Amino acid sequence: MSGWAERVRTWRPAPPPLPDHLEPILRDDDPEWFARELAIAAAPPWWVWLVLLRRFSWLVDLFGRVEVTGSLPEQLRRGPLLLAANHVGDFDPVVVAVALHRLGVVPRIMATGGIITAPVAGPLLERAGAIRVDRGTQLARHAVRVTEVALVHGGHVVAYPEGRVGLDPDGWPERGRTGMARLALGVRVPVIPVSQWGAQEVLQYGNDWGKLRTLARSLVRRPVLRVHVGPPVFMEDLQVGRVGDANRARMRIAAAITRGLVPLRAASRPLHPDPTRPTTGAAAFPGGVVPEDIP
Template identity: 40%
Template sequence: MAVASRRRASREKSRPSVFWLLGAVVEPAVSLLAKIEISGQEHLPEEGPYILAPNHLSEFDPCVVAVAVWRLGRAPRFLTKESLFRIPVLGAALRATGMVPVARTASGASARETIRSAEELVAHGRGVVVYPEGSLTRDPDLWPMRGKTGAVRLALAGDLPIIPVAHWGVQEIMPRYGKPRLWPLRRPVRIVFGPPVDLSAYREGSTQPAVLMQATSVVMDRITDLLSQLRGIPAPAERWDPAVHGQKETGRLEP
């Protein structure tokens, strides 16, 4: 395991990039707050494109996911709103770090953007983190809620492996939509990478909404199973659906 991690570190992480500067600043800061324990690291490809699909329960968890990916030798990139790329300075920083824009436009334009993003990931051998829930979970007990199809669409468009990820403990550092808890330092956070999800059965109907939702449900099942293992308790029989509970699926969750 240590040998594999060193091989990863000799590849993407060792290549000169703006991530060196970010890593020098972000990793020590996150490490002060979180004692990160990683398992399943053998499922993260040493090189080549991939998609990571984590659960989303705190505004701080992208930092934890990014540090975990960085420690395993890959540069952490995220799917980012396309509109942010048009903001001066910020847009340049997003492009410099290889973040992937996602369009929130008409379905045709969005589909073309998905294909373009997938082609770029393949061409450059990059990985990207995509939160399939699209927002912090609305589930009262912090289980993954109903997923959106973006991660699956990207995976099918580029024939990319999609790797489920679960983490637990971040909510003790920053509760969902809450303020950071800076003490005690180095609270334990566990993160596990699962085997890639086999989406071959959904490739033929990859443009059909019903097929995409079925594939997304499979991915969410895998994420939920991993989280159940971390928490040591069974997951609910039914996944939380914000629409059924009269909740908005994006934006802050109102009390």
């Protein structure tokens, strides 16, 4: 590899200094990126990220019309937030970031390790506050620690309870895992449901040349990219560590996201077919029907 190519591959923006009070968290066997992400999580939002959100979010509207409903009261925006979103496709983190910024939120989005390790784009995302999640590995616990630090320092963290792009045949949110629920109960921050629909039409699921084809098609079709932000999920009666409460919190979060999704889907075209998308998942609430008596 040439020297120029190697410099591009290894380039990353300089992180902020790690605060002294976070030094005790580090261990000798931690990955090299852990201290860097802790420092970013504890720091105010990166000015470059703010400029991108303020000045260039219109670029997302080239691929679809972003429509945002719901609101976030100022008292919530001033403090830490855990924003729980359904995951419909690879383009939706961009849509969610733009939509939340229009409501006064500067999001820090949880992202897979594969994205964060990509040259140039990965380091930029990390410096902008994205939190690396290495699913299915021992390193996944580091994402929890980084998220906790971000929340303690007033951050607005976007997480996907499903842990992946949803694979329910009809596109309804899956039940997800209990990790986010346990985190919310442990840190005791408001959990805001974020429901979205339409971004799955911009980029297909499969990682092949079809992604470019669907991206180009969206420039012409310009699907409506709908995002709805609901009220906080009620979890004041639940406790971290009490038997069954993590599962109850998980189901309440899935129910809130599903309820917010129903009107978005009703106002949209039928589900756009994507033959590259597996249909092996199961919805938490099939057909979007959420019982009134969620425990």
